[in-house]
Amino acid sequence: MKITDLPTIWLCKVVYWVLRKRGSHGAALPGLIAEKLNPGLVKKLCDLPEGIIVVSGTNGKTTTTHLTAEVLRRAGKRVFTNHSGSNMTRGLLASIVRFSTIGGKLPYDIAVLEIDEAYAAKLSPVLRPRAAILTNVLRDQLDRFGEIDHTANLLAELARNTTELVVCNANDSRFAGIATTGECKLVRFGFAPALVDNFPDDDALYAKSRRSVPHKNDFTLKSVVAGKATVSSSGGVRSYDVSGLPGWHNAINITAVVALVDSLLGESDPDLFVGLQPPYGRGEAVLVGDKKFVLQLVKNPAGFRTSMGVLPGASALVVINDFIADGRDVSWLWDVDFSSFADRKLVLCSGTRGYDIAVRLKYSEVVSDVEVDVERAILRFVAESHGGVVFLSYTAMLSARKVFTSLDTKK
């Protein structure tokens, strides 16, 4: 430990404590202070006895991190993890100062970190993760990352700096060139060819023919039947409970977790997976009276397309903001096929770009209403619908959750 580490930790803890007392979440400022004073504090994670697991990629980072951390916890490990949205250096530092002891120790066995693609490339030579999960590379925040192929290169850099195990999505053609160095093992997971229609990717959207997917992976998702996802590997065929995790995207997330846990711990006991729930805002269910609402984060065309199947036919509220964390550009809404929205009872649009969605829907012959203010839109949606899906861009998800938490009757 460096001599400056302890004062940084203390100062940030005090700031965090004061902010909490004043009713704020208090995550951002301590991270900012730590980054200014002592960015090298991030190396504290390297001292954890069982190393660091990094999860990166466009979609599924938060859910995969959350599920991996939960399964490892159930396997008896003390797991350090960062909270969703805190996936850049600043966020990692905020979690480190918060969860360090007063003596400056991190009382954990292993870290499972969600890291943004650009920061994963930057931080991996420093952190030298033991294992990495690469979820996928999809079009997302082009106003920030520029181009998809560039994002694939960032993740290749993460793979090169990983020491023991890289778990990588075999269905993503942009990962074909992923290579590991030294003793590091490469394990590929994917879905069986018969399931291809459930996983639209960017290239498949406008392609004429159905894309081909590899027939043999190290871990293959075979089917999802009655809340059970069946995964086959050289260790045999096993089924995992996904009853609390709606959507095909979650079945493939579970396959990635199985691949990682199997390869690291020797075997992934299905009992460790029973009753797993999604992290907040990613298919999370809230109850208001007897009405059920599912909060579904949508960040990009592929993510929106795969979550179209959540409560089909039910009413929908779509909230799209254009703050930096959402992406300023909302052109991507035109790469989502909204024709199935015609079957939905009530469709309401909201957010700073609520009118952009309404226009998009109009050109798919879907009639909708606009209520730009998020809180008013939610109150109206709750009153006028019998429950339904709320599709949310990132910052919209944060504000919608606050409103729904105050309405939630489950608590």
Add this chain to the structure above:
Amino acid sequence: MRPLKIVHLYPSEMNIYGDTGNRLVLEKRLQWRGIAYEIVLVAIGDPIPTDADIIIGGGGQDKSQTLVAEDLFTKKSALKALVDSGCVMLMICGMYQLFGKEFVTSAGESIPGLGLIDVTTVAKPGRIIGNVVVDMSGVGEVVGFENHSGRTYLGNGVSNLSKVIRGVGNNDDSGYEGCRYKNVFATYMHGPVLSKNPVLADMLIRLAQSRLGVSTELTILDDTLEQTAANIAAHRPR
């Protein structure tokens, strides 16, 4: 009158910024008015229909752009004949660059373009990204989103398409966005550009019709939603 033929170039390769929406906007605005139309998708290796009325093309990844560039050369004479005969074209971003005379890479290497419009694009560090508002002659205020690292310089053979009110446009110095040559409209504006600018969409339709000798006025559509969305977009942070 025969159905209006809308040709979409390389929908599988050049589709990354939502520009496919331009096709949907044209399609619906024709359909809502009861004007017959036909959509033709042109992939790598497919011929260009010689009776095309409106041709659209969008932005793509660098890799796709390289693939498409090669194929475009086989279509050069067909496209040139259409440009000369006043066919209406809307070329966005990557296709705008490919229609130009040359593209100079960051290493200083010159890659020849189709040369259908008198512009040159130079790769420079730093991407131009953000909401953009322009004043387009014959249309008025147009809003879109720019995201490009190539800087495009206009030669004498083309005219400016629009003056930048907010944003950057063709390059860091000119203060203009896009270019026009005959009925070719080339621009960096995504959004997709026709979605929030129905006046521009209708102008393209009208130009295509008058080239066919049709002079009937277009039915007026209710564009309140589009205009509200455009007004909001024009005032969002860049």
